[in-house]
Amino acid sequence: MRNSVLFFGFLLAFLGLAVPGTEGKTIRRCELVKILRKHGFEGFKGTTIADWICLVKHESNYNTEAYNDNGPSRDYGIFQINSKYWCNDGKTRGAVNGCRINCSKLLNNNLEDDIKCAKKIAEQARGLTPWYGWKNHCKGKNLSSYVKGC
Numbered sequence: 001m002r003n004s005v006l007f008f009g010f011l012l013a014f015l016g017l018a019v020p021g022t023e024g025k026t027i028r029r030c031e032l033v034k035i036l037r038k039h040g041f042e043g044f045k046g047t048t049i050a051d052w053i054c055l056v057k058h059e060s061n062y063n064t065e066a067y068n069d070n071g072p073s074r075d076y077g078i079f080q081i082n083s084k085y086w087c088n089d090g091k092t093r094g095a096v097n098g099c100r101i102n103c104s105k106l107l108n109n110n111l112e113d114d115i116k117c118a119k120k121i122a123e124q125a126r127g128l129t130p131w132y133g134w135k136n137h138c139k140g141k142n143l144s145s146y147v148k149g150c
């Protein structure tokens with residue numbers, strides 16, 4: 001009994017440590033700010049870096065491997081790019097593949113293709129309205145906390 005309690009304690013400790021251990025796929029907020037600045041997101045199509053950080057927070061919680069199955073289509077990666085219009089996952093009816101990319105490439109930690117595609121989406125939409133995470137949580141809000149200290 002005592003041993004099993006001890007074991008359970010270790011197991012919990014391990015699981016507790018394992019959560020931050022997923023950092024391989026979670027990008028730090030200020031790191032992302034830096035990357036987006038480098039890629040000219042500030043002022044892009046009337047958006048700010050804070051808009052994009054807030055968008056990423058609410059779409060994927062900074063997880064470069066974020067994946068969500070919405071039934072008829074799926075969302076991929078840090079910007080939750082959709083398989084109906086922007087990437088090809090080979091199983092979405094009437095898919096357009098506007099970014100000419102295999103959706104699975106949007107799940108690795110190379111963000112170059114995600115960034116290129118996200119800019120294309122914002123360009124076509126003249127803003128961030130295609131992203132519900134942004135529309136529902138960021139639009140018209142004071143977003144200064146998203147870039148604070150970066």
Ligand SMILES: *[C@@H]1O[C@H](CO)[C@@H](O)[C@H](O)[C@H]1NC(C)=O
Binds near residue numbers: 088
């Ligand atoms: C996308 O890439 C993956 C991994 O390389 C591959 O298994 C899959 O068949 C590709 N999908 C399409 C639609 O090309």
Ligand SMILES: *[C@@H]1O[C@H](CO)[C@@H](O)[C@H](O)[C@H]1NC(C)=O
Binds near residue numbers: 142143144145
């Ligand atoms: C936004 O919030 C920050 C911190 O809470 C505050 O300092 C700043 O004045 C606010 N900006 C506007 C435009 O309200």
